[in-house]
Amino acid sequence: MQESLPVDTHLRVALWDFVQGILNWRLWGFFGLHDIRQRYRRSSFGPLWLALGLGVTILGIGILYSQILHVDGQIFIPFLAISLLLWNMMSSIIVESTTLFLSGANVINSTRVPYTSFVLRGLVRNLIVAAHCIAPVILVYIFYRHPMTWIALLAIPGFIILLANMYWISLIVSIICLRFRDVGQIVIYATQLALFLTPIIWMPTQVRSGTPYIQYNPAYHLISLVRDPVFYGRFPAQSWVVSILILVVGMALSAATLVRFRRHLIFWI
Numbered sequence: 683m684q685e686s687l688p689v690d691t692h693l694r695v696a697l698w699d700f701v702q703g704i705l706n707w708r709l710w711g712f713f714g715l716h717d718i719r720q721r722y723r724r725s726s727f728g729p730l731w732l733a734l735g736l737g738v739t740i741l742g743i744g745i746l747y748s749q750i751l752h753v754d755g756q757i758f759i760p761f762l763a764i765s766l767l768l769w770n771m772m773s774s775i776i777v778e779s780t781t782l783f784l785s786g787a788n789v790i791n792s793t794r795v796p797y798t799s800f801v802l803r804g805l806v807r808n809l810i811v812a813a814h815c816i817a818p819v820i821l822v823y824i825f826y827r828h829p830m831t832w833i834a835l836l837a838i839p840g841f842i843i844l845l846a847n848m849y850w851i852s853l854i855v856s857i858i859c860l861r862f863r864d865v866g867q868i869v870i871y872a873t874q875l876a877l878f879l880t881p882i883i884w885m886p887t888q889v890r891s892g893t894p895y896i897q898y899n900p901a902y903h904l905i906s907l908v909r910d911p912v913f914y915g916r917f918p919a920q921s922w923v924v925s926i927l928i929l930v931v932g933m934a935l936s937a938a939t940l941v942r943f944r945r946h947l948i949f950w951i
Contacts, residue, residue: 703797762883779852780859809845840907847932903924
């Protein structure tokens with residue numbers, strides 16, 4: 683019966699899913715906050731352990747790699763701090779997307795809830811974690827007296843574009859991994875590999891100009907939306923163009939994927 687439904691019906695249902703998913707902010711906001719509370723239940727410091735862990739990682743890698751790469755630690759460590767903060771958030775969103783629908787199976791099977799609500803739930807959860815991890819980054823910038831200008835405010839709209847891209851990526855990954863469970867492991871390994879192929883623990887200036895690891899690396903452009911205004915004090919025009927193009931294409935692709943497979947998701951869970 684579902685296969686015989688007209689195409690416009692599937693389009694309306696998918697549109698309803700997108701719109702209601704966003705409008706039901708109380709639902710995914712509550713679930714995202716609830717996930718954090720459950721994860722750190724009975725913990726004395728809660729998510730602050732993540733901030734402490736990030737701070738230790740920044741100092742450990744920063745001091746060692748600044749010597750290995752022959753870079754001034756006063757420059758490299760602030761670069762590493764903002765880079766790791768953004769990368770940890772992005773990678774966590776992608777990796778957790780592999781089980782988004784499975785973790786919400788009880789809710790999906792018991793009531794009619796937009797599937798996109800679970801994607802937004804994952805974004806909220808990781809935003810809360812990232813908010814706790816801002817503290818060590820701020821301390822690093824204060825300690826090393828890294829100069830800041832008003833251009834750093836451009837990181838705010840850049841961060842919005844970054845989140846919008848993570849939204850469609852998370853939606854597609856969650857659908858694919860629900861249908862093909864083994865793809866989840868591929869996503870995890872690919873994310874780990876991307877850490878070393880992206881200027882996170884090494885600086886873009888340490889490779890030749892025009893290298894494909896930068897020019898054709900979507901992760902680099904997404905991170906540059908926030909990192910360049912904060913660290914370099916400049917507007918990353920090229921990264922903005924690339925990121926917006928990725929967003930337009932990605933949203934269209936995710937919408938087409940949801941329209942095509944939404945009716946099957948309940949049977950794959």
